[in-house]
Amino acid sequence: MLGGKKILLGVCGSIAAYKSASLVRLLVKAGAEVQVVMTPAATEFITPLTLSTVSKRAVYLHFTEEEGELWNNHVELGLWADLMVIAPASANTVAKCSQGICDNLLTAVYLSARCPVFWAPAMDLDMYQHPSTRENIQRLKEYGNKLIDARYGELASGLVGTGRMAEPEEILQVLQQYFSADKPLAGVSAMVTAGPTYESIDPVRYIGNHSSGKMGFALARQLSDLGAKVTLICGPTSLTPENPDIHLISITDAEQMYQEVAKAYPESKLAIFAAAVADYTPREKSRKKIKKDAGETQIALKATKDIALEMGKLKQPGQINVGFALETDNEETNARQKLEKKNLDFIVLNSLNDDGSGFAHDTNRITIIDRNNNLTKFELKSKKDVAHDIVNHILEHYQV
Numbered sequence: 100m101l102g103g104k105k106i107l108l109g110v111c112g113s114i115a116a117y118k119s120a121s122l123v124r125l126l127v128k129a130g131a132e133v134q135v136v137m138t139p140a141a142t143e144f145i146t147p148l149t150l151s152t153v154s155k156r157a158v159y160l161h162f163t164e165e166e167g168e169l170w171n172n173h174v175e176l177g178l179w180a181d182l183m184v185i186a187p188a189s190a191n192t193v194a195k196c197s198q199g200i201c202d203n204l205l206t207a208v209y210l211s212a213r214c215p216v217f218w219a220p221a222m223d224l225d226m227y228q229h230p231s232t233r234e235n236i237q238r239l240k241e242y243g244n245k246l247i248d249a250r251y252g253e254l255a256s257g258l259v260g261t262g263r264m265a266e267p268e269e270i271l272q273v274l275q276q277y278f279s280a281d282k283p284l285a286g287v288s289a290m291v292t293a294g295p296t297y298e299s300i301d302p303v304r305y306i307g308n309h310s311s312g313k314m315g316f317a318l319a320r321q322l323s324d325l326g327a328k329v330t331l332i333c334g335p336t337s338l339t340p341e342n343p344d345i346h347l348i349s350i351t352d353a354e355q356m357y358q359e360v361a362k363a364y365p366e367s368k369l370a371i372f373a374a375a376v377a378d379y380t381p382r383e384k385s386r387k388k389i390k391k392d393a394g395e396t397q398i399a400l401k402a403t404k405d406i407a408l409e410m411g412k413l414k415q416p417g418q419i420n421v422g423f424a425l426e427t428d429n430e431e432t433n434a435r436q437k438l439e440k441k442n443l444d445f446i447v448l449n450s451l452n453d454d455g456s457g458f459a460h461d462t463n464r465i466t467i468i469d470r471n472n473n474l475t476k477f478e479l480k481s482k483k484d485v486a487h488d489i490v491n492h493i494l495e496h497y498q499v
Contacts, residue, residue, distance in 0.1 A: 249261050289319075295310040353376050
């Protein structure tokens with residue numbers, strides 16, 4: 100939700116300024132570009148070098164740099180940003196901006212900003228409750244600004260009350276919610292399974308497959324970018340979610356995946372079964388390493404639970420189930436059988452006969468088959484673009 104967003108962070112003179120470094124780090128990790136603007140008083144609490152290091156951008160403090168030869172254009176800064184957040188916001192800066200006073204770069208940028216502005220006040224409880232401060236905050240809200248209210252707790256003075264700046268994680272969540280509000284999947288709970296499962300033979304060996312998890316991770320990222328609350332249940336993989344909002348649950352074998360899916364599925368509006376779950380698991384798992392002996396060795400196998408099939412039995416009106424079929428022969432026939440058997444809304448067919456498709460590749464060529472037997476074929480694309488096509492199909496054809 101914050102990927103590629105341009106965020107102006109105003110830092111004022113407050114003991115809470117030390118939290119600004121953590122906030123910058125969280126915003127950058129979420130994919131935002133962060134430009135820090137400080138008041139002169141803020142430098143008494145945290146150095147510009149610290150905030151420049153974590154933001155990877157020069158910090159703006161004055162109207163001019165290098166003895167007046169360079170101008171930090173407050174108008175351009177105000178037009179550049181998608182959002183401005185002032186955290187910590189001191190009583191002094193709140194008062195100035197509510198009255199239109201701009202005697203430093205930060206207040207000038209505020210008056211030039213055309214983007215939404217969020218305030219996260221930080222001050223002692225008596226200052227925060229003073230009628231003048233409350234009136235100034237109310238005036239800012241009347242201007243259309245948004246308040247991230249101060250929190251209750253122990254203050255720098257030693258008093259206990261309301262005045263603590265909201266924690267960086269709380270501020271991050273507020274900003275994420277703001278940007279997700281106009282997303283097509285805002286508020287939708289989605290579950291995605293991804294990767295392989297490893298079925299233990301003994302403590303050393305396992306039965307597995309070549310799935311990398313790339314397709315499932317791409318789908319989770321696409322859903323999250325469109326505002327969905329995503330739970331990603333994944334088998335062993337080296338991948339990590341690019342979007343920190345994705346809730347990753349790591350599992351190893353098919354039974355563990357089934358248990359986690361069973362927990363997440365009832366609350367999921369949308370379920371995409373992209374994992375390559377092993378069809379069989381050893382009937383007996385040796386607690387000790389099986390020694391190599393001469394001759395042949397047989398391993399008795401039993402079927403694992405078909406997770407998509409079991410969830411299809413539990414499917415409620417309004418839920419959307421999407422499955423995958425990786426085939427080598429009789430591809431469309433096999434995919435249609437899975438579609439019906441597992442009570443899916445549509446199935447994504449990909450073939451190992453297509454160059455660049457299947458496990459481990461960064462690309463895929465898919466065909467979408469729905470319950471009305473409609474086929475939509477796509478060209479070979481990156482898995483990121485394939486995920487876009489699949490999610491677009493959901494948005495265009497189903498009520499989410």
